[in-house]
Structures are given as structure tokens and as C-alpha cells.
Amino acid sequence: MNRYDRQEKFNKIGQMGQSLIESKKVGIVGMGALGTHTASTLVRAGVRQLVIIDRDYVELSNLQRQTLFTEEDALLSLPKVVAAKRQLEQIRSDVTIETYIDHCDSAVLHDYFMTCDVLIDGTDNFDTRQVINDFSYKTGIPWIYGACVEATYAACAFIPGTTPCFNCALGSLPVMNRTCDTVGIIEPAVSMAASFQSMYALKLLTEELFESKLIFGEVWNYEQTALKFSRTKKSDCPTCSLPIFPYLSDHQHETMLCGRDTVQFRKVTEKQLELEQFLNNRHIEFQKTSYFIRFSFNSKRFMWFPGGRLLIHDVKSINEAKVVYHQLFG
CATH class of the missing domain: 3.40.50.720 (NAD(P)-binding Rossmann-like Domain)
Structure with missing residues (x-):
């Protein structure tokens, strides 16, 4: 049929x-x-x-x-x-x-x-x-x-x-x-x-x-x-x-994800080896899969994706996420 x-x-x-x-x-x-x-x-x-x-x-x-x-x-x-x-x-x-x-x-x-x-x-x-x-x-x-x-x-x-x-x-x-x-x-x-x-x-x-x-x-x-x-x-x-x-023409660098207590940052770094080296130098343990790198810093969960996108979890606002972001990356 x-x-x-x-x-x-x-x-x-x-x-x-x-x-x-x-x-x-x-x-x-x-x-x-x-x-x-x-x-x-x-x-x-x-x-x-x-x-x-x-x-x-x-x-x-x-x-x-x-x-x-x-x-x-x-x-x-x-x-x-x-x-x-x-x-x-x-x-x-x-x-x-x-x-x-x-x-x-x-x-x-x-x-x-x-x-x-x-x-x-x-x-x-x-x-x-x-x-x-x-x-x-x-x-x-x-x-x-x-x-x-x-x-x-x-x-x-x-x-x-x-x-x-x-x-x-x-x-x-x-x-x-x-x-x-x-x-x-x-x-x-x-x-x-x-x-x-x-x-x-x-x-x-x-x-x-x-x-x-x-x-x-x-x-x-x-x-x-x-x-x-x-x-x-x-x-x-x-x-x-x-x-x-x-x-x-509006390219916003940071975005609050609806209902997730999560902020997304665009284009943190596109080079995976560069991020891994950075985390190793800071003695930050991370989990690596085919799709992302996941780690924690200052009680916040981070997830990085190939291409440079970064999610910071457990934050209530973009401003809070920016503070944590700059504490980690300077």
C-alpha cells in the first residue's frame, strides 16, 4: 500500500x-x-x-x-x-x-x-x-x-x-x-x-x-x-x-535564554585547542565530547561549542553573566 x-x-x-x-x-x-x-x-x-x-x-x-x-x-x-x-x-x-x-x-x-x-x-x-x-x-x-x-x-x-x-x-x-x-x-x-x-x-x-x-x-x-x-x-x-x-543588522553579543537562567555569548574563541590550553593553565577540569566542552568556574556551569559559542548557566541576568565571564577570561 x-x-x-x-x-x-x-x-x-x-x-x-x-x-x-x-x-x-x-x-x-x-x-x-x-x-x-x-x-x-x-x-x-x-x-x-x-x-x-x-x-x-x-x-x-x-x-x-x-x-x-x-x-x-x-x-x-x-x-x-x-x-x-x-x-x-x-x-x-x-x-x-x-x-x-x-x-x-x-x-x-x-x-x-x-x-x-x-x-x-x-x-x-x-x-x-x-x-x-x-x-x-x-x-x-x-x-x-x-x-x-x-x-x-x-x-x-x-x-x-x-x-x-x-x-x-x-x-x-x-x-x-x-x-x-x-x-x-x-x-x-x-x-x-x-x-x-x-x-x-x-x-x-x-x-x-x-x-x-x-x-x-x-x-x-x-x-x-x-x-x-x-x-x-x-x-x-x-x-x-x-x-x-x-x-x-542587529548582532547582539550576549543573549539571555528564555527560562533557562542561562546567557549565551557569541564567538568567545573558535579554536578548541586554545580553549583547552587556557583551561589547563587555569587548572580547570573539563569534559570534552564531539559536540562541546563542559566545565565549571565560580560555581557556574559553562558549555562551549565549536564555532565559539559559550553558554553560562545558573545566572539570573546578562550583567551577572558578564561579571562571571570577565572573572574567567579577563
Whole structure:
């Protein structure tokens, strides 16, 4: 039996739509809760080419809602994109997956995502979404927003040349300034956001003409709303009206990771041997794997990745992280 028989029988997709799905490339920014859900759904639906990026590694607290990971992945502290790729290849052996263990910024998007047909937001970071939004409207590649916290969820497709952009629609989006680490999250809220993201992705991949709506709801109390936003376009929007794409030129050296008590520093040193020599000279013990170097200093946990990215854990602010950083590196 045809692997996609049931999907092809759905009259909105059919054999032609299935062929389109298999011919397209999808980029997913972030392999957390939303990213793992949508990656699994789309590979099962027939997507054969994926580009995935995430700057983090698997922890036990991820397993409650991030569906492609196991306890073994967490115990090994595997990078999320590495663990995700292994599981996705178990779903479809001939899938082609490009993986990047990195922070998503303007340069990364231009280097790795230019050939994608659609981008999916799997981040938990407002600034990164602004970069994706600028990149999308500059290149013409549509992107699909998703968010969830507590029992609430939201999703929307932003399509250059068709819809207003993320900046224009912000006033209509539900306020989600809470974070999972403070108020928690339940998996059904993740599933709802990811389901709507996947639905929008399938529409875009099969080239269906549709009206994108802002979808948001609350699973615990059975509430959901879908709003039109075609009239939210702002004449002075720097992304989709002027356009000057301000977020593509913003290169922040330090970033606070949402809900992690962790700060990321960009480009500390790109030379692994140089870092190892530095740590040896300071008599700091470290663990080295194929993916990172991990060590502790002044009761703070550090993790360095090839390419120069450094995470400092157990800090409450960027300023605190800077103090520890300069105590170590001067």
C-alpha cells in the first residue's frame, strides 16, 4: 500500500499535493517543543528535506513536551538537532536533514535557509522571531509563527506579498510575556500550536491559496479564536512597508535564554585547542565530547561549542553573566 494513501485520499491534498510536499524543503528554527512536534508531523507527511537549527542540548526537563528525545539523549547531553535527526531518520530513512548547532541570527539564516520553501518558528525568543520576520520579508520565504505557555497556544502564517508581517500583527496577537519556567506548560497546548503550524505548512507546501488567520486558544477551558489580520498592515512598518529590515543588522553579543537562567555569548574563541590550553593553565577540569566542552568556574556551569559559542548557566541576568565571564577570561 502507498505510504501516503490516507493523506492522498484527503481531497485538499491528493496525489498532486503529495508530490509537491515531497519536492519542497522546510526550515525549522528551534528543536524544542514546537520544533520537535512539527518536524515529526511533516516528515511523517512526506517532507524529504529539512534544515534544522538549535543552540541547545537535551535535558531531562525537556522530555515532558519535546517529543523526539529520550532519557538517554538527556543523560548524554546530546545537542537537540543531533538527537532529533536520529529519531526523524527512524521515521523516514531517506529523509535529508541538514543540522546546525548554532544560534539563529541574520547571517545563519542567509547561509543555511535561503533554499527553503517555508520556515517554521520553533523558538521561545521574541528577538529571534523579529530576525526571522525580516529575513522572510526580504527573501519572500513565508514563515509560520507559533507560541505556547501554560495552557495557551497561538499560531499564524506570515506570507510576504500576501499578508502583513509579524510586526504589523503584534497588536492583535495575545500577550505571551510569561515563560514556561515561571508558570509552566502542558503538552496539549504544545500539540495545539504545533498542529496549526503543521496545517499552515501543508497548505503552503501544496501551494493552496488561503487566508491566514491569527489562531489562539486555551486548551484547559476549551477556548479558541481565529482572527483576520489583513487590515493590520502599517504604512511605516520597517519590515513590510518601507522596508529597511532593521533586525537583520542587529548582532547582539550576549543573549539571555528564555527560562533557562542561562546567557549565551557569541564567538568567545573558535579554536578548541586554545580553549583547552587556557583551561589547563587555569587548572580547570573539563569534559570534552564531539559536540562541546563542559566545565565549571565560580560555581557556574559553562558549555562551549565549536564555532565559539559559550553558554553560562545558573545566572539570573546578562550583567551577572558578564561579571562571571570577565572573572574567567579577563
